[in-house]
Amino acid sequence: MTVARRDLDAMRALRALEDGRSSVRLRAALAVGTEPDPRFVDKLVERCAIEPEFFVRDMLTWALTRHPVSLTLPGLLREVRSERAQARSQALHTLSKIGDRRAWPAITWELLSDAEDDVARSAWRAAVVLVPGGEESALATMLTTQLGRGERETQLSLSQALVALGEVTAPALRAATTASDPRVRAHAIATQRLLRDPDAGFGLAIEEAKRVVALAGAPGTDDENRADR
Template sequence: MNLNATDSSVRLRAALDAGTTPDPADTATVRELVARCAVEPDFFVRDMLTWALTRHPVSITLPPLLTELLSPTPQARAQALHTLSKIGEDSAYPHITDDLLGDADDDVARTAWRAAAGLVPTRDARQLATRLSTQLGRGPRELRRSLSRAFLQLGEAGRPVLDDASTADGVAAAHAAATLILLDDPDYGFDAAGYAVAHPE
């Protein structure tokens, strides 16, 4: 594989080749794909790297991806979370820690929210909603919308937590109230829900 080529199209092709004909026993290739995820600057190449990893057995992709969750490099953490969400292996859920859900890097946190909501066992959904509620009101509009989407993935399990959070004051409470509106009507729209909270009739 030539994943370090200067030309992004060459790197894209290398990632495609790695996923097209995966060797179930080729741990070296998996490690190389995971390592490249941490530094790859091109979005489309990163997406292909993730696809290539999903083509390999979970037994050899999971260990290095879980290790990446502890990386000091934000892109490594974010891309590992994204790949785990695509693989859909439930056993990865316990490794999505509160540190990741509250990561100082917005991209990491956003990806952790999405991955956790997609991988959480039904029995733990309410607990996850409580963990996610600590992030209500965080950051700009797009980040808040991402968190609302994670709550929508959890569905009714998150309603009691949002109800409690919405009774306080401030940005977090308004975010919780807007998310409750979306829980009742996902087509309402995030901006419209926020407006309805800010301008009650």
């Protein structure tokens, strides 16, 4: 293929990423990832921030992972500081897929506690992937401050992140079972169960934990013991 033909194909692909039809955008993202080109990186990052369709966004992320990290990392690190929630969320999601730990300093407390649940969930997943060895316990402590937050999908995401960190989360979860907020206590107890048995269903775990907390009435160290019965 001649240089002129490659340039023409690249321009067509870039235009197709903005097509009004999601199917066309999806094919364009696939094409861009199949034949990586440095000229695509900025457009891919830009499109992630505004693409309305989940499957297209996922393909955009895949296309970015096909390009050298040296080209993708700077733009993604800028996006995690964007005022646009989707830009932050998708950049964090992409960083978790790339898995380069040089991105770890960008996973700030502000992102881990972002007011937008989608952003916070993406930050939790990215943090678990990127956390340097030896800092897992500190991360677990930070994550447990978010226990009890949001609806079931958000709570499940946080529990999965804590479980992925492993046994280092046990002390922080144990402390959270004595919190004054019953939602926090229930979420901590449910996460403890998932930590012991990752195959256990979260729905059953959280409902049982809520019953335990309701029966306990007040925070105390007996909560976890009740949950084991």
